[in-house]
Amino acid sequence: xxxxxxxxxxxxxxxxxxxxxxxxxxxxxxxxxxxxxxxxxxxxxxxxxxxxxxxxxxxxxxxxxxxxxxxxxxxxxxxxxxxxxxxxxxxxxxxxxxxxxxx
Amino acid sequence: xxxxxxxxxxxxxxxxxxxxxxxxxxxxxxxxxxxxxxxxxxxxxxxxxxxxxxxxxxxxxxxxxxxxxxxxxxxxxxxxxxxxxxxxxxxxxxxxxxxxxxxxxxxxxxxxxxxxxxxxxxxxxxxxxxxxxxxxxxxxxxxxxxxxxxxxxxxxxxxxxxxxxxxxxxxxx
Numbered sequence: 001x002x003x004x005x006x007x008x009x010x011x012x013x014x015x016x017x018x019x020x021x022x023x024x025x026x027x028x029x030x031x032x033x034x035x036x037x038x039x040x041x042x043x044x045x046x047x048x049x050x051x052x053x054x055x056x057x058x059x060x061x062x063x064x065x066x067x068x069x070x071x072x073x074x075x076x077x078x079x080x081x082x083x084x085x086x087x088x089x090x091x092x093x094x095x096x097x098x099x100x101x102x103x
Numbered sequence: 104x105x106x107x108x109x110x111x112x113x114x115x116x117x118x119x120x121x122x123x124x125x126x127x128x129x130x131x132x133x134x135x136x137x138x139x140x141x142x143x144x145x146x147x148x149x150x151x152x153x154x155x156x157x158x159x160x161x162x163x164x165x166x167x168x169x170x171x172x173x174x175x176x177x178x179x180x181x182x183x184x185x186x187x188x189x190x191x192x193x194x195x196x197x198x199x200x201x202x203x204x205x206x207x208x209x210x211x212x213x214x215x216x217x218x219x220x221x222x223x224x225x226x227x228x229x230x231x232x233x234x235x236x237x238x239x240x241x242x243x244x245x246x247x248x249x250x251x252x253x254x255x256x257x258x259x260x261x262x263x264x265x266x267x268x269x270x271x272x273x274x275x276x
Contacts, residue, residue: 004213004217005114009117011206013118014209015205016122017125019202023192024191024192025189028130028179032124032134032137033125039144039164042144056227058233060153061233062237062241065155066248068159068163069163069251070248072252075168075171075172077259081262084263
């Protein structure tokens with residue numbers, strides 16, 4: 001296995017997540033598409049660390065650890081916002097939430 | 104050889120899991136596919152000799168994020184998604200085109216230098232060095248992260264609670 005295998009896999013996963021975020025209407029599905037994209041980025045970080053120059057420095061796992069923690073915080077806040085929006089609009093449909101678009 | 108077989112199996116599971124999670128109409132099924140995706144990614148981290156990250160991936164993503172998503176789905180509407188409404192947003196076609204274009208652009212640098220130099224030293228997979236690094240140069244980052252998690256916790260509770268109605272003073276019991 002070379003670095004390229006992992007990079008191409010991560011690019012594919014990232015684009016699947018991007019496709020989900022662009023094409024779905026449900027806010028929760030968009031949120032977990034963003035999670036797929038974040039995980040693809042983490043895979044890239046670990047792959048670069050594994051096949052990089054100085055793996056003893058542990059930069060890859062450290063950075064990934066911090067990214068995972070921030071992503072967990074993001075999911076918690078994101079879901080709380082989804083629930084708050086649901087309480088207001090009675091829907092999690094992204095096309096219903098267009099208050100800022102109206103003149 | 105066995106590493107290659109494991110890589111192909113795990114990456115197939117990851118891609119399929121992500122696709123199902125993104126395209127499934129029933130949200131509960133989608134979250135379970137997402138958990139399979141997280142598990143496959145954890146296996147890939149193990150293949151890359153990042154043991155601790157693999158464990159954290161299972162604990163945080165499958166254990167916490169997955170359950171949180173399930174709760175959020177059950178607290179909102181249309182769990183089964185079987186009401187025949189459109190699943191995709193307006194302009195989904197252009198979203199698809201942009202995603203494919205981004206994929207090609209991400210692929211270009213990898214293809215241009217295909218014959219890659221074969222590597223080299225395998226990293227030490229033990230967690231000990233990671234712990235030392237977290238304590239010695241990165242302790243400040245760790246503390247800031249703890250602060251961020253606390254702030255996110257309070258923020259999530261406040262946002263989900265909604266606007267509290269002002270309490271009437273001296274209301275009859």
